Amino acid sequence: MTEGAALETEPEVAEALFGSRIDLARQYTTSLARRGEELGLIGPLEVPRLWTRHIVNCALVAPLLRPGVVGDIGSGAGLPGLVLAIARPDVDFVLIEPMERRAEWLRAESNRLGLENVTVDRSRSQDAPYAEGLTQLTARAVTALSKLIPATDHLLAPGGEMVFMKGARIDEEIEAASKAIRKARLRNVESIVLGEGITPEITRVFRARVD
Numbered sequence: 542m543t544e545g546a547a548l549e550t551e552p553e554v555a556e557a558l559f560g561s562r563i564d565l566a567r568q569y570t571t572s573l574a575r576r577g578e579e580l581g582l583i584g585p586l587e588v589p590r591l592w593t594r595h596i597v598n599c600a601l602v603a604p605l606l607r608p609g610v611v612g613d614i615g616s617g618a619g620l621p622g623l624v625l626a627i628a629r630p631d632v633d634f635v636l637i638e639p640m641e642r643r644a645e646w647l648r649a650e651s652n653r654l655g656l657e658n659v660t661v662d663r664s665r666s667q668d669a670p671y672a673e674g675l676t677q678l679t680a681r682a683v684t685a686l687s688k689l690i691p692a693t694d695h696l697l698a699p700g701g702e703m704v705f706m707k708g709a710r711i712d713e714e715i716e717a718a719s720k721a722i723r724k725a726r727l728r729n730v731e732s733i734v735l736g737e738g739i740t741p742e743i744t745r746v747f748r749a750r751v752d
Contacts, residue, residue, distance in 0.1 A: 546588040548574040554739050555592060558600040558628060565627045565654050570596050572650060573618060580646055582618035593742050598706075599624035599681065601735040601744040605704050606632050609676025612696055614666045615683040617643050621706060623650060625679065626659045633658045635675070639665045666693045674698025681706040686718035686747060694725040697751045703727070705747040715747065726752045 548571065559566045574591055577583035587595065599621035608631050613622030616636035626634045636651075636659060638644045644663040651659040675696050683689055689705060697703070707714060711732045715722070722730060727749040735744040 546585070549589050549592045552592055552597060552740065555597055555600070558597065558603070562627050562630065565656075566596065566600070566624070568654060569619070569623060569627060569650065572653070576646075577618060580642065582643065582646065593740060595620055596624055597736070597740050598742050598744050600628050601740070602679065602704060602706065602746060603628040605733075605746065605748065606677060606679075608632055610635060610671075611677045611679060612637055612666075612671070612675040612693075614678060614680035614689070614693055615639075616647055616661075619647055619650060621679055621681050623647065623654075623656070623659070626651070626656050627654070630656075630658055634660070635671075636661045637664060637666055639663065666696065671696055675701055677702045677704055679704050679706070682708075686714045687721050690718055690721040690725050690727070694727075694751060699752060701751050703747065703749050703751075707732075707745050707747050709745065711745045711747060722749065728752060 555566065556563045570591060574588045578585050602621055603625055606625065606629055610633045612635045614637050616622040616638040622634055622636040636647050638647060641663060644661055647661045675698060678693055678696060680689060715732060730749040733746040733748055735746060737743055
């Protein structure tokens with residue numbers, strides 16, 4: 542853990558989000574705080590706000606997932622992939638991460654936590670083939686929607702959903718990605734705000750379905 546940086550106190554909402562899996566969430570958060578900066582997974586300023594800005598922020602997406610196989614694009618530190626795998630043991634996750642060091646971290650953490658619903662695929666989303674298609678896709682802080690949509694739409698089964706975490710300019714991104722949205726034949730395109738009134742760091746989500 543970064544010298545002088547104390548891990549943020551667990552917010553009350555965390556236990557409500559993770560339920561009986563809260564101990565796993567605590568173990569993961571502590572591990573990420575201890576080794577995240579060293580491994581280049583999080584920045585030096587993130588430990589004092591790790592719960593609020595990252596763990597809770599990702600866990601808010603869990604109710605949007607449905608049983609099936611969810612692909613997490615560019616999993617990195619496991620945000621949101623590992624967080625969601627902890628919160629939703631009824632969903633299977635494929636964590637798609639091209640960097641070897643990060644893929645090794647994801648495998649080690651999922652094994653250490655005993656997450657039997659996690660598979661790590663070291664590849665780029667453009668190169669990751671799934672014959673039967675994935676039920677849903679998640680991603681956080683990967684790239685703009687105009688690039689993310691064409692790089693990932695081939696991974697989804699018919700009727701599959703994109704559930705991408707985005708920043709405050711989500712509506713501008715959606716507008717800028719209008720061509721990519723049409724080309725990918727996305728339907729039910731919407732932006733969703735989660736966590737209002739329960740956490741200072743709200744979560745914004747782009748959700749759309751492929752034909």
